[in-house]
Amino acid sequence: MTTRRKFIKGAALTAPAALAAPALAQSTITWRMQTYAGAALAAEVIDPAIKMFNDIAGDRMQIELFYADQLVPTGELFQAMQRGTIDAVQSDDDSMASPTEVTVFGGYFPFGSRYSLDVPVLFNRYGLNEIWAEEYAAVGVKHISAGAWDPCHFATKDPIRSLADLEGKRVFTFPTAGRFLSQFGVVPVNLPWEDIEVAVQTGELDGIAWSGITEDYTVGWADVTNYFLTNNISGAWIGHFFANMDRWNELPEDLQKLFQVCCEQSHYYRQHWYWGGEADLRVNGTKMELTTIPDEEWAQVENAAQEFWEEIAAESDTKRRVVDIFKKYNADMVKAGRPYRYG
Template sequence: MTTRRKFLASAGVGAAAAGLAAPALAQSKIRWRMQTYAGVALADHVIRPAIESFNKIAGDEMEIELFTADQLVPTGELFRAMQQGTIDAVQSDDDSMASPTEVTVFGGYFPFASRYSLDVPVLFNQYGLNEIWGAEYEKVGVKHISAGSWDPCNFATISPIRSLDDLKGKRVFTFPTAGRFLAQFGVVPVTLPYEDVEVAMQTGELDGVAWSGITEDYTVGWAGPARYFLTNNISGAWIGHFFANMDRWNEVPERLQELLRVCMDQSHYYRQWWYWGGEARLRVEGTKMELTSIPDEDWDKVETAARTFWDEIAEESETKARIVGIFKKYNEDMQKAGRPYRYTRA
């Protein structure tokens, strides 16, 4: 670059030469590396279509190379890798990528924060969570691009769960915050690489998972070793996000930033109907897992414990208290709105 500048100055062409150089710079293709939390089979639904669509439209201007769970770095190191620029962008929840922010505990499955998948986009777009997430990640040099909902969190286990007592001693693959909450009911949270989970259930190292709904259980192969599916869930939808290294984001032209948002919104929409329909269809037509349920009077104890858990989290910081307040206000509004938003058991 120094040699080029000297050449332009000695040639006496000044601004005219600089103007000629601009088209060459504009034609330089932007290349990103993005890693998702999802394994190969799941990524084909939760992210790959959106990235392929973006690459097709962006053409010669930009290309995103997609990597699946743990392919470049372990999921727990995703945030640091993105912050440092080793990876340009990430699809994950805050919790499992261990982001050092005030919002981390609310990523993934925050117990009973949502009942349906549509709750998540409403919370972010109408109740102020987008602004909080954006501010928190800007502090640590990361761009929070958008948030969306995934599937509910149910147990898929080798032995049946029909009461709260059946949870005791179960070694379960789950998210950090979900594991922290479930431990009070005797669940033993286990951390493993995503791709090792199926084998761990086959060998008995795991008793099950509390990572997803039934759609993912079938899609990624967990419905093989897991013979039972508990219909009670601890959250109506996983909260996930798209993030980017702030410097890499700022280097992208505004038009391509907007294209990224549009394609990511399309990804959020795809998951809305894919999960919503898949959860119902596989409960009705699935042949690999027997459905079980914990009686309402027992499960009410879990929901009550969740509210206590919320209050404990709210005491940790002002930002956390603000978010818990939003969750409470939202759920109160939904309850007042009545059916179909919320219902009260007779």
């Protein structure tokens, strides 16, 4: 594994940028952007949006895109962006170790969302956009946009059919999800994204709780895991686009708007790409057997999430504001009934 990791990291540092810009005019604005995603996933979740931006902006501006850990480790993305080493980032708050009060809600906040449409509604209609903008402006970063990505499920080598089966499982997951799941015996493991497939093969990991089934197939994890747990910990990942505030403020207004539009298009694409893929691969996929923890037993996890929310809310006034929004939204969805909530 040590040799494998050194090779991967060395390759990442010497590899050309994923979308290297063509020869540019001297006046062309150039940005460097890094995504949390490795190359296989980035082909779906970020490459098209940056290509679109570059094609439209032309000689006025070009963005050079780098994949997971190519310039800096994912856990250092925020710091690199804040000091201007990287101009823009695609990530969740949790993975990039944001120092803000909202970091714990990035990625997969347990049961904060049930469906992918929950996320844009929470941000655009229930007030989360304003809170994120305040938090990041205070630390010199522009929060550009939030979107819903895939749900969070377990992909494992051995079947998970009860909560007892989670005991002792070494799992690659997000910091907040790991903190929550540890009460059920899960052992969270932090490794570079590109190492995960090999770590499952060598037994360093027993499974992954990082994505839905679409991503498992796309990045190769379905090739090294045997089972997919249909119960999810969250219905959609909360992911974002960010930029260094000084670099953002230097852009002409029309280029700011163009970048925002391309980010929103990326979020929209991901919604239907994931949503359709989750259904199709559950029904037609051949690489993973589906398993399920019975509803009455899984209710213990859902109830524990409510206690976890209160634990988080007690940590600060800002966290209380966010948790109260999640509570209000979820209560509204239950009252709204079908098709918004089934219980």
